[in-house]
Each structure stands twice: as C-alpha cells, then as structure tokens.
Amino acid sequence: xxxxxxxxxxxxxxxxxxxxxxxxxxxxxxxxxxxxxxxxxxxxxxxxxxxxxxxxxxxxxxxxxxxxxxxxxxxxxxxxxxxxxxxxxxxxxxxxxxxxxxxxxxxxxxxxxxxxxxxxxxxxxxxxxxxxxxxxxxxxxxxxxxxxxxxxxxxxxxxxxxxxxxxxxxxxxxxxxxxxxxxxxxxxxxxxxxxxxxxxxxxxxxxxxxxxxxxxxxxxxxxxxxxxxxxxxxxxxxxxxxxxxxxxxxxxxxxxxxxxxxxxxxxxxxxxxxxxxxxxxxxxxxxxxxxxxxxxxxxxxxxxxxxxxxxxxxxxxxxxxxxxxxxxxxxxxxxxxxxxxxxxxxxxxxxxxxxxxxxxxxxxxxxxxxxxxxxxxxxxxxxxxxxxxxxxxxxxxxxxxxxxxxxxxxxxxxxxxxxxxxxxxxxxxxxxxxxxxxxxxxxxxxxxxxxxxxxxxxxxxxxxxxxxxxxxxxxxxxxxxxxxxxxxxxxxxxxxxxxxxxxxxxxxxxxxxxxxxxxxxxxxxxxxxxxxxxxxxxxxxxxxxxxxxxxxxxxxxxxxxxxxxxxxxxxxxxxxxxxxxxxxxxxxxxxxxxxxxxxxxxxxxxxxxxxxxxxxxxxxxxxxxxxxxxxxxxxxxxxxxxxxxxxxxxxxxxxxxxxxxxxxxxx
Numbered sequence: 001x002x003x004x005x006x007x008x009x010x011x012x013x014x015x016x017x018x019x020x021x022x023x024x025x026x027x028x029x030x031x032x033x034x035x036x037x038x039x040x041x042x043x044x045x046x047x048x049x050x051x052x053x054x055x056x057x058x059x060x061x062x063x064x065x066x067x068x069x070x071x072x073x074x075x076x077x078x079x080x081x082x083x084x085x086x087x088x089x090x091x092x093x094x095x096x097x098x099x100x101x102x103x104x105x106x107x108x109x110x111x112x113x114x115x116x117x118x119x120x121x122x123x124x125x126x127x128x129x130x131x132x133x134x135x136x137x138x139x140x141x142x143x144x145x146x147x148x149x150x151x152x153x154x155x156x157x158x159x160x161x162x163x164x165x166x167x168x169x170x171x172x173x174x175x176x177x178x179x180x181x182x183x184x185x186x187x188x189x190x191x192x193x194x195x196x197x198x199x200x201x202x203x204x205x206x207x208x209x210x211x212x213x214x215x216x217x218x219x220x221x222x223x224x225x226x227x228x229x230x231x232x233x234x235x236x237x238x239x240x241x242x243x244x245x246x247x248x249x250x251x252x253x254x255x256x257x258x259x260x261x262x263x264x265x266x267x268x269x270x271x272x273x274x275x276x277x278x279x280x281x282x283x284x285x286x287x288x289x290x291x292x293x294x295x296x297x298x299x300x301x302x303x304x305x306x307x308x309x310x311x312x313x314x315x316x317x318x319x320x321x322x323x324x325x326x327x328x329x330x331x332x333x334x335x336x337x338x339x340x341x342x343x344x345x346x347x348x349x350x351x352x353x354x355x356x357x358x359x360x361x362x363x364x365x366x367x368x369x370x371x372x373x374x375x376x377x378x379x380x381x382x383x384x385x386x387x388x389x390x391x392x393x394x395x396x397x398x399x400x401x402x403x404x405x406x407x408x409x410x411x412x413x414x415x416x417x418x419x420x421x422x423x424x425x426x427x428x429x430x431x432x433x434x435x436x437x438x439x440x441x442x443x444x445x446x447x448x449x450x451x452x453x454x455x456x457x458x459x460x461x462x463x464x465x466x467x468x469x470x471x472x473x474x475x476x477x478x479x480x481x482x483x484x485x486x487x488x489x490x491x492x493x494x495x496x497x498x499x500x501x502x503x504x505x506x507x508x509x510x511x512x513x514x515x516x517x518x519x520x521x522x523x524x525x526x527x528x529x530x531x532x533x534x535x536x537x538x539x540x541x542x543x544x545x546x547x548x549x550x551x552x553x554x555x556x557x558x559x560x561x562x563x564x565x566x567x568x569x570x571x572x573x574x575x576x577x578x579x580x581x582x583x584x585x586x587x588x589x590x591x592x593x594x595x596x597x598x599x600x601x602x603x604x605x606x607x608x609x610x611x612x613x614x615x616x617x618x619x620x621x622x623x624x625x626x627x628x629x630x631x632x633x634x635x636x637x638x639x640x641x642x643x644x645x646x647x648x649x650x651x652x653x654x655x656x657x658x659x660x661x662x663x664x665x666x667x
C-alpha cells in the first residue's frame with residue numbers, strides 16, 4: 001500500500017507539473033491572468049525615482065568637473081543640465097515637457113554621451129518621468145485592464161500567425177507596461193518566448209585567417225652585440241604568418257602566429273679580430289588577441305628562437321692571434337648561440353608588441369567610435385551580442401530589440417551544409433536598428449550625396465545636386481523607418497517617412513488627407529517600397545531583381561494605403577519615384593556578378609560564392625564558399641596602403657605582417 005501511495009503522489013506531482021506547463025504554454029494566458037492587478041504608482045515611488053535621478057545628476061556633475069573644458073561645457077548645454085536641475089528644484093510638480101526635451105538630448109549621437117555618467121542620468125530621468133506620468137493618470141486601473149485585453153488579443157493573433165505588424169503592436173503594448181512599472185515578470189516571459197536572436201553569423205578559420213595568412217621573405221641589416229663582440233651583417237627571414245582560432249565561449253580569441261627561418265651573413269669585430277660567420281635561426285612567435293563587446297584587447301607577445309652558427313673564417317693581425325680566436329670561438333660557440341637565440345626571441349616579441357599595439361589601438365578605436373559608442377548613445381546596442389570561437393569557427397549571435405520591439409519570433413532555421421561564411425538574418429533586425437538610429441531624423445539631399453561619396457560609389461544622375469536642382473529631404477518615421485520582408489524567395493524593402501521637404505530651408509510639404517469616419521484632416525506617413533526576387537544569375541552571385549515598379553503610398557489612420565488623394569499628392573509621388581528609383585534600382589547590384597570580391601589585403605581570400613540563398617518565413621539565409629585564387633594576389637599586396645579597414649581582424653593582420661617583415665634574427 002505504501003508503494004501504491006508513493007506512486008500516486010508521484011503521479012499527482014507529475015500531472016500538476018504538466019498542468020502548470022500547459023497553462024503557461026500561451027503567453028496570452030499569462031497576460032489574461034494579470035487582469036485586475038494594476039499596481040498604483042504612489043508619491044513614494046515618484047520620490048524614490050527622483051532621489052535616484054538626483055544622485056545620478058550629482059555623479060554627472062562630478063564627471064564634468066573632472067573633465068572640465070570646452071567639450072564638457074558643450075555637453076552640459078547639449079543635455080540641458082541646468083534647465084533640468086532648475087525644474088527638479090521646483091517645489092511643485094516639474095514640467096514634463098522641459099524634462100522630456102532634456103531626455104531626448106541625452107540620446108543625441110554626439111561624442112561623449114556614451115559615457116556611463118550620461119547614460120545613467122538618461123535612464124533615471126526616463127524612469128522618473130514615467131513614474132511622474134503614471135502617478136497622475138486618472139482612471140489608471142481601467143486603462144490597465146483595457147491594455148491587458150488588448151495585449152491578450154495581440155498575442156493570440158501573433159502566436160497564430162507571426163508578422164512584423166503584429167510584432168510592432170505587441171512591442172508598443174510591452175513598452176506601455178514597462179513604463180507603467182507593471183507585470184514585469186509577464187513582459188519578461190513574453191520577450192523570452194517571442195523575441196529570439198535575429199542575426200547569426202558563422203565564419204570558418206580558413207576564411208578568418210585569409211586576411212592574415214601570408215608568406216614572408218625579407219632581408220634586413222643586422223646590428224647586435226654578443227659576448228663583447230660587435231656583430232654586423234644582413235639577415236634574410238623566410239616563413240609564414242597564420243591565424244589559429246582559440247576555443248572560447250565568452251569572446252572571440254585567436255593567435256597570430258609566425259613560423260620562420262632566418263639566415264644571416266655576419267662579421268663580428270673584437271680587439272682587431274674579424275670573425276666571418278653564417279647564422280641559422282628558427283623562430284616561432286605568437287600574439288593572442290581578443291574581441292568582445294567592450295572592444296579589442298591582446299596579451300603580450302611570446303616568441304622562441306633556436307640559433308646555430310657556422311664560422312667560415314677569422315681575420316687577425318697574425319697567425320697566433322687567429323689561432324687564439326679560433327679556440328675562443330669553439331669554446332664559446334654554444335654560449336653565443338644561446339645568447340643569440342634569447343636576443344632574437346626578445347626582439348621579435350618586443351617588435352610584435354610595439355608595432356601591433358599601435359594598430360590594435362587603432363582597431364579598437366574604430367570599433368568604439370564607429371560601432372559601440374554610436375549605438376550606446378542612441379540606445380541601440382544589442383541586448384545580446386554573443387561572440388565565441390571554436391578551434392574551427394568564429395560565431396556571432398546578436399539580438400536587437402528595444403523595449404517597444406520584438407526580435408525573431410523563434411529560433412533561426414538551420415543552414416544546411418558546411419560553408420566558409422554563413423549568415424541567417426531575421427527581418428526584424430532592419431526595423432529595430434533603424435528605429436533607434438534614424439527614427440525621426442531628417443535625411444537631406446546633401447547627406448545622401450555625401451554617403452555615396454563615402455562609400456566610393458558614383459552618385460546617380462537623379463540624385464546629383466546642381467544649380468538647377470531644388471533642395472529636398474525626407475524625415476524618417478519614428479517607428480520602423482526602414483524595414484525588410486523575407487518571404488517566398490523574395491525581399492521587400494520599405495522606407496517609411498513622416499514628411500517630404502522641398503525648397504530652401506527644407507520646408508515640409510503639406511500633404512493632408514481627410515479621415516472618412518471623423519472627417520478630420522491628418523498627416524499621412526509616406527511608404528516607399530519595392531519588391532524583389534532573390535536570384536542567382538551567375539555561379540556564386542546574388543542579385544535582387546525587381547518584381548515591378550517602385551511603390552509610393554500614403555498610409556491612412558488604419559495603417560492601410562489611402563485609396564484616394566489629390567494633385568499635390570500625385571506630384572509628390574512623381575518626385576519621390578524619381579529620387580528613390582535611383583536608390584532602389586530595378587536590379588541590385590545592377591551588374592550580375594559571380595561572387596563577392598573584396599579589396600586590398602582581403603582580395604587574397606579570392607571570392608565568396610553563394611551556394612545557398614533562401615528568403616522565407618522572415619529569414620534570409622545565405623551560405624558562401626570561399627574560392628581561393630590560383631596564384632598569390634600580388635596586386636592586392638602591392639595595394640596594401642589602399643586597403644579598407646572593414647573589421648578589427650583586418651587591422652590586426654596588417655600589423656602582424658608589417659612586424660614580421662621588419663623582424664631580423666641575430667645569429
């Protein structure tokens with residue numbers, strides 16, 4: 001009976017566990033269960049948020065004092081620090097408008113605002129404004145329940161059929177609950193269930209090492225001092241530079257290695273005696289480099305060397321001195337070789353550290369200035385940026401989704417096959433990054449031309465600025481200003497605008513529409529889009545081929561294209577069609593290729609040929625094979641000075657090659 005009772009209890013526990021799992025299977029059920037549980041934001045909550053803000057403001061002021069100067073003064077004015085402090089000092093409720101203007105300024109893409117002292121104030125100021133708003137919200141409990149019902153409906157629809165539009169609706173609802181300080185565990189569960197990494201990249205060691213891998217053959221003068229003798233000569237070093245990936249679950253780790261042999265012809269001078277010799281040195285050097293979300297770092301270089309020498313002749317004033325010299329050389333030969341080995345190893349390691357250090361610092365600076373810092377300033381740094389290496393692959397896994405966004409609805413599809421470079425990109429990544437980086441930003445005709453020139457691309461005729469051309473600009477929408485859709489083997493690219501601007505001063509063009517239900521005028525957003533088929537016209541090449549004409553639509557209050565509009569709208573359609581047809585061309589790229597060829601040092605990788613390319617269910621999946629050139633890319637090596645530094649690995653490879661080419665080994 002006892003055994004029966006144990007089985008009964010165990011079965012009940014298992015059944016209860018399955019029942020709980022089933023109940024939690026739908027996030028809509030979790031939200032539904034939270035109805036009627038609104039938590040009021042009390043004056044004490046507001047006071048606590050204000051206290052945290054004031055503490056962070058004090059820290060920021062101390063930071064600015066420690067970095068006093070014109071830049072500190074300019075940043076203080078930029079974030080409207082004094083106006084914010086004055087508002088916070090008011091006995092009555094501060095102006096949310098003034099504090100809101102300051103909050104917006106903290107997210108400007110201005111150098112320096114990525115510092116923790118600024119980002120801490122930005123967060124605490126946002127939290128304080130949220131608490132201030134919710135504490136004065138009349139009928140908050142009713143609004144809370146209404147939004148619970150709305151989010152429940154949104155989740156049920158999304159779980160049945162995920163879409164970008166529904167994801168944006170859910171993201172907006174989640175943001176409201178976050179700002180209101182409600183159902184934190186529920187919103188966290190929703191994101192855990194419906195927001196997965198939206199970028200996966202895998203690169204083989206063969207590909208990663210291609211920018212570093214090189215043959216060395218260099219001759220240099222030698223000057224050394226060994227056992228009291230001054231050594232002069234020349235050294236020819238031949239060998240290879242390579243890259244070895246190091247297994248690491250927390251960051252990218254790799255060794256830049258040098259294996260070579262040096263032959264030197266030398267003359268040693270001491271007390272009127274000249275000793276002619278040939279030295280043979282084997283050298284191995286290694287420098288470990290790391291790359292993570294904080295930047296590029298490295299360990300001190302290490303090197304080993306083994307030297308042997310052959311003395312061919314000795315010149316002296318007389319035979320007796322020459323005989324004594326030969327005796328001394330034979331007695332001290334092994335000692336001299338050990339000293340030479342140590343000097344060679346120390347010199348190579350020192351040069352690797354000295355010269356690579358400068359280039360690594362430059363690579364890290366590029367990463368900070370061009371990637372990390374701008375994303376932090378605009379609150380766009382990925383929520384997950386997972387970098388790792390195995391002994392054969394470099395892996396990147398990234399999730400970008402702000403608090404008003406979702407990422408991929410599920411795991412990425414498998415990329416079938418082995419490739420030198422594999423990428424799986426979810427369509428959410430374009431909209432999520434663009435929203436925080438360019439949402440609400442004005443893009444002018446001058447800036448477009450500048451971007452083409454920076455990319456070393458020819459400016460299309462319809463985008464060139466001439467004496468007769470009229471200034472124009474667009475203001476991007478705040479939500480999903482640039483979006484893509486991957487479905488049925490095709491790609492749809494959309495640009496969403498708040499305004500079209502034309503004329504001197506970039507005045508906004510008035511394009512109002514009337515709502516049929518309320519008969520009130522509203523300003524429609526403008527959607528510019530084009531649909532493409534993803535094609536492989538040549539062996540290994542990819543090309544987007546348009547399915548039809550460029551589409552220009554005015555979006556009504558229901559999010560659908562307006563069916564009727566006036567002559568002014570038609571003129572705007574014609575103007576935008578002309579401008580954006582020059583950017584979203586019928587074919588991208590215009591000329592079909594047989595793969596990707598890179599410039600400068602990276603030309604040595606040969607070509608990356610697409611062997612798998614698929615756009616379906618919101619994912620773009622591509623696998624490239626590296627096809628090495630038949631002969632060394634001598635032209636690319638000669639053009640190293642013009643190489644474009646595209647990634648931190650490239651900068652490291654340049655440094656190591658320069659180091660190896662200047663290394664000389666003393667016998």
